[in-house]
Structures are given as structure tokens and as C-alpha cells.
Amino acid sequence: MVGIYDLVIVGGGPAGLTSGLYASRGGLKALLLERMGTGGQAAMTHLIENYPGFPKGIGGAELADLMTEQAKKFGLELEYAEVTGIDKTVDYFLVKTAGNAAYPAKAVIIAAGARPKKLGVPGEDKLAGAGVSYCATCDGAFFKDRDVVVVGGGNTALEDALYLTRFAGRVTVVHRRDSLRAAKILQERAFQNPRIEFEWDSVVRRITGERLVEGVVLSNVKTGEEKTIPASGVFVAVGHLPNSDFVRGLAALDEGGYVLVNQRMETNCPGVFAAGDICQKGFRQVITAAADGAAAAHFAQEWLTLRQQK
Secondary structure (H helix, E strand, C coil), rough: CCCEEEEECCCCCHHHHHHHHHHHHHCCEEEEEEECCCCHHHCCCEECCCCCCCCCCCCCHHHHHHHHHHHHHHCEEEECEEEEEEEEEEEEEEEEEEECCCEEEEEECCCCCCEECCCCCCCCEEEEEEECCCCCHHHHCCCCCCCCEECCCCCCHHHHHHHHCCCCCEEEEEECCCCCCCCHHHHHHHHHHCCCCECCHHHHHHCCCCCCCCCEEEEEEECCEEEEEEEEEEECCCCCCEEEHCCCCCECCCHHHHHHECCCEEECCCEEEECCCCCCCCCCHHHHHHHHHHHHHHHHHHHHHHHHHH
């Protein structure tokens, strides 16, 4: 046990770091617990072009470092630990970690983000790390002059495909529909790139290879026809799942596991707030995560003030 905190923030992505910045700058004794490294999914993005203030864009890792530095400047404490559960007592919350540490807090902000969704096809788990990847910026350089497949049709998929053309010989984007969901500017760039090809109306049925990825078997959703594409890498970009297992029983979740909050970022458990990609929402970007984090910290501080006055 350590001294009681005004606020413990779970997760060090843009939402958690912004919460930490606003809370610490507002005078709260705040601790941020992050499992691996700050920045969340943003830190794995090669170039972020749509965050205000950076007209030339900024690397995700660089933006994460700047956010971390700024939050710590105002006194935010940062520790690396995986949160395994949160207990509610009469007077405070007890945030527990895998290292058997326990951090008491008067209020909590859950900003644990989300993790990549898997395809769930044969060969995926077997070849994970041996050609199957969920992070193009992490692993793209390993596929110099090789053919790779990107699965998905949203912004992340096209961003990954465009990034991979720096290394790969050919990039094939596999999408289950006949049109993309990604932003128009990304679509235009992808269509104009001679190294990117598309397999429309198709899904991956299995990933082939013994020790390393050798290819993917596709099935056309309209005709049922199957075909095999030789490839050394498969980059999966088909969405995310919320990192909310440790929240079950404490705050209400929707059927997909996303935390339910109101406009004040409050969960149904008084004193527990949530922010960023772990929340049920229709639009997930770095800027919306940061906005959530600012709001969560503001209303958490307001809640703490009202509680103290009672």
C-alpha cells in the first residue's frame, strides 16, 4: 500500500496522458499506470497528419513522448504496471496490479484503450510473429522487397498499406466489400500507388506456412471462389477490442465490452470515469481520445471537490 491518491489513471495513451496533464495541472495528486509504454496505439502510427498544431505531421512515438513529458512537467507520477482489477471500498478505490501492488485512490479514470482484433482463422495464432503482424510500423522493415497482405478497409488498413510500400515489393489489400471505409485522401493515395493492389469482396480463410507465412487463402464472399495469394507477411487491421476485462463488475459495459459513460465521462459507478478508445463511441481518433481525457479529468476533479464539501 502507498499513500492515497486523489486520482489514479489506468492507461497511458493520449486519453490517459491528457487526463494526467489536466489533473496534475489542476493540483491533484495523480498517478498514471501503464502496462508497457506511453502513447497507446498512437505510438505505433508512423505519421499522424490530422492532429492540430503539426502541419507537417508528427510521428506517433514522438507525439507520445511529448505528451508524456508535458504531463510529467506538472507533477504526474508514472509507473509501469499492468492493472488486474479495481476494488471499491467505503472510502476509496483500490487499483491492483499484476505485481501485487495496490494503489488507493479517491477517484479513477479508466483509459486502457483497445487491442487489435484477430481474424480467427487457421494459421493466424501459429504464425503470429512469424509473418503475421498487427503493427505495420513495428514490423514493416522485416519485409523488404517481399510481398505482403493487409487485411481491412478502414483508415488503419490503408495507412499500413501505404507505410509498407516503403519496404515491400507488393502490398495486396484484402477487403470484404467492394468499397473502402477509409478517408478519401487515403483512398486516393492508395489507388495511385503502383505497389498497392486490391482483392475486393474477399475474406481470409486461412494463412498458410509451416514456420513462416507463405501465403493466404482467400474466399470471394459473392461467388465462393477460393484463391491463394503468395505472401511473406500478413498485417491484420480489422478493428479493435477494448481492454476492459479488469473493469467487469465495477462499471457497466456494452455487449462489445466497451465502457458506458455519459457526457461527463462518468460510468455508472460514482468516482469512476472513462476516456478514449475503451469507451463506447462512434469515432476514435487521437484528438477525440485527448478530448475525452481532458473532460474526464475536469469532471473527476469537480466530483472530488463536491465530495469533499459533503
